[in-house]
Amino acid sequence: MDRLLFGDNQFFGVNHMSEEKARAQAMRFQDLDAVMEVLDTAYDEGITTFMCTTHERIAEVADRVRHNPERYADFTFFPGMPYAHKYADAVTENGMLGAVRKFLPEEGIMNAMLRGGASLARKDVEGLITLLIDAEMAMFRGLKTPVIWLQNVVVDLLLGLGFTDAFSIFAKHVKKRYNAEPGFITMNLPMLLDALDRAGIENPIVCSNINKIGFRMSGGIEGYHEVLETRKFRAVAMSVFASGAIPAREAIEWISEQPNIESIVFGASSRANIRSTKQLVDEFGA
Amino acid sequence: MGLSHLSMIRAHPDVRVDAVVDSTGYILDVLSKYTGLVTYTDYQTMLDSVELDAVLIATPTRFHGPMVRAALEKGLNVFCEKPLCLTSEESRELAALAAEKGLVTQVGYHNRFVGAFREVKALLDAGAIGRVTHILAEAYGPVVLKAKGSTWRSQRTEGGGCLYDYAAHPVDLLSWYAGAPIGVGGTILGSVFSENTEDEVFSTLYYPNNVSAQLSVNWSDESYRKMTTQITITGTAGRIHADRQEVQVYLRDTAPEVDGYEKGWNVRYTTELTENVWFYLRGEEYSAQLAHFVKRIESGELDDTNSFASAAVTDRVLELLTIDAAAGPATMDADAVAAAPPTPKRGLLRRRA
Numbered sequence: 001m002d003r004l005l006f007g008d009n010q011f012f013g014v015n016h017m018s019e020e021k022a023r024a025q026a027m028r029f030q031d032l033d034a035v036m037e038v039l040d041t042a043y044d045e046g047i048t049t050f051m052c053t054t055h056e057r058i059a060e061v062a063d064r065v066r067h068n069p070e071r072y073a074d075f076t077f078f079p080g081m082p083y084a085h086k087y088a089d090a091v092t093e094n095g096m097l098g099a100v101r102k103f104l105p106e107e108g109i110m111n112a113m114l115r116g117g118a119s120l121a122r123k124d125v126e127g128l129i130t131l132l133i134d135a136e137m138a139m140f141r142g143l144k145t146p147v148i149w150l151q152n153v154v155v156d157l158l159l160g161l162g163f164t165d166a167f168s169i170f171a172k173h174v175k176k177r178y179n180a181e182p183g184f185i186t187m188n189l190p191m192l193l194d195a196l197d198r199a200g201i202e203n204p205i206v207c208s209n210i211n212k213i214g215f216r217m218s219g220g221i222e223g224y225h226e227v228l229e230t231r232k233f234r235a236v237a238m239s240v241f242a243s244g245a246i247p248a249r250e251a252i253e254w255i256s257e258q259p260n261i262e263s264i265v266f267g268a269s270s271r272a273n274i275r276s277t278k279q280l281v282d283e284f285g286a
Numbered sequence: 287m288g289l290s291h292l293s294m295i296r297a298h299p300d301v302r303v304d305a306v307v308d309s310t311g312y313i314l315d316v317l318s319k320y321t322g323l324v325t326y327t328d329y330q331t332m333l334d335s336v337e338l339d340a341v342l343i344a345t346p347t348r349f350h351g352p353m354v355r356a357a358l359e360k361g362l363n364v365f366c367e368k369p370l371c372l373t374s375e376e377s378r379e380l381a382a383l384a385a386e387k388g389l390v391t392q393v394g395y396h397n398r399f400v401g402a403f404r405e406v407k408a409l410l411d412a413g414a415i416g417r418v419t420h421i422l423a424e425a426y427g428p429v430v431l432k433a434k435g436s437t438w439r440s441q442r443t444e445g446g447g448c449l450y451d452y453a454a455h456p457v458d459l460l461s462w463y464a465g466a467p468i469g470v471g472g473t474i475l476g477s478v479f480s481e482n483t484e485d486e487v488f489s490t491l492y493y494p495n496n497v498s499a500q501l502s503v504n505w506s507d508e509s510y511r512k513m514t515t516q517i518t519i520t521g522t523a524g525r526i527h528a529d530r531q532e533v534q535v536y537l538r539d540t541a542p543e544v545d546g547y548e549k550g551w552n553v554r555y556t557t558e559l560t561e562n563v564w565f566y567l568r569g570e571e572y573s574a575q576l577a578h579f580v581k582r583i584e585s586g587e588l589d590d591t592n593s594f595a596s597a598a599v600t601d602r603v604l605e606l607l608t609i610d611a612a613a614g615p616a617t618m619d620a621d622a623v624a625a626a627p628p629t630p631k632r633g634l635l636r637r638r639a
């Protein structure tokens with residue numbers, strides 16, 4: 001994994017600090033050209049990995065990249081799934097089975113129906129989970145996706161429920177079918193590492209909030225310090241700036257001093273912020 | 287049963303989940319197969335078979351009353367999703383029953399555990415903006431975006447609809463900040479898409495000491511990515527605006543000294559107002575309210591935020607709003623009546639004349 005990964009929250013009106021700012025961003029990035037312009041800026045600054053959701057608008061980004069193979073020779077996607085709103089809405093509107101039908105992959109409707117339908121009937125979630133992964137991955141066909149994430153809302157829901165089998169089903173399928181590394185996004189890092197251990201997933205890639213003020217680091221920052229020191233996993237830090245609560249220089253300096261952090265994911269909307277983040281990371285060897 | 291409630295409470299270090307009840311057998315079978323949880327399809331059977339300290343109830347609202355009562359009668363502490371009951375009378379009865387038995391009760395008005403809204407409460411208690419004259423309580427979001435709906439949330443008789451399911455949140459914040467209203471007026475329960483219930487709620491609420499409030503709620507608005515609840519409070523010495531993310535406070539020169547605040551604009555963000563929880567799923571407030579409930583059972587020392595008695599006040603307001611909406615306009619323009627189109631809403635004017 002690269003040291004710096006580019007995130008996509010800013011494109012979808014997600015801002016943990018201000019609803020006003022989130023709305024302004026949603027307006028600005030309604031136009032796909034505005035999104036591509038920022039992605040191009042990051043790419044040209046040498047940040048070539050895009051860690052994104054499977055929002056339907058990302059499919060448009062994927063199309064652009066697919067159709068310009070020369071321009072985007074090194075462009076790499078780290079897709080995170082599922083885009084939870086999509087499923088919640090579909091289940092509300094169509095019920096469980098209807099939702100599954102709606103998200104069938106293109107690979108062959110009969111095959112997928114059988115897999116999904118039979119899984120539902122047998123209460124066997126393996127077929128269902130793999131079916132949904134394939135549906136989400138359809139938009140990235142032919143593109144580089146060396147890491148595939150399970151999003152935190154799902155990871156943490158399963159974690160709380162004690163549904164650890166789902167983690168190994170996800171990991172196995174992602175490796176086998178996409179030759180990719182499974183990644184897990186969580187707001188509960190220490191607790192998740194124990195669960196991944198139980199699921200038999202060795203040296204997992206795990207992304208969580210890691211920042212100087214301990215913002216959204218469940219259980220407290222000490223527990224995070226401890227696992228970074230002692231556990232074997234590949235850590236990706238997000239929310240390093242705590243939504244802007246920590247000045248950039250201070251945030252990057254601090255993160256560069258933490259052990260065992262392989263990558264940092266950040267979002268930005270301007271060339272100035274993208275460049276200065278890159279420079280700070282280079283400066284501190286973060 | 288709510289899956290996210292189950293996930294959060296099961297992750298709590300001091301809690302053991304001994305049983306799960308749901309009417310959907312499929313979900314129960316998957317849960318029991320993959321998580322080892324003990325499941326029941328019948329609530330009473332579960333109560334009769336398992337020894338418990340507390341129950342957590344997340345069902346359609348019309349089931350709350352009987353389920354809560356059965357639990358209280360068994361001597362169990364109860365956390366129940368909001369709103370508590372479809373009538374305030376039943377809510378008050380349950381609050382009295384719980385008090386008589388000395389049981390801990392709590393209702394899931396999670397906004398009272400949001401750092402920004404707690405800060406607002408602290409500012410009001412400190413008299414930061416002088417005498418409060420008006421409160422605007424708003425909530426908008428994308429819940430119902432087409433006419434068809436097949437779940438209980440689209441049926442008013444089951445406690446579905448924007449008033450009970452959505453407006454209840456800003457209404458409860460009003461109860462927290464201003465107490466019980468002496469009356470309400472000008473209530474509109476309007477439809478955008480729904481056939482059997484309302485999608486918009488607007489009203490004016492009257493409180494003692496000339497405090498007024500307005501309520502503006504719409505759950506059919508996808509220009510908001512998710513539910514956004516906002517509070518704006520005007521006082522003689524300043525103004526407070528808050529949502530889940532931040533608190534913006536303007537203090538006049540005449541405002542009293544408040545620790546950490548200066549005259550003019552002040553902004554406090556969620557990053558400084560929020561404490562970490564033991565487990566995070568979609569918002570600290572959801573975990574924090576469950577932790578509060580658990581701690582109250584363990585120690586009995588904490589305040590009774592969101593007790594049944596407090597939720598009964600909010601249930602009464604929801605009732606008043608329903609009654610007021612049916613009454614229509616209070617002041618009619620007679621000339622406009624004469625000029626009305628040939629098919630007016632029949633009966634409305636004549637009945638009031």
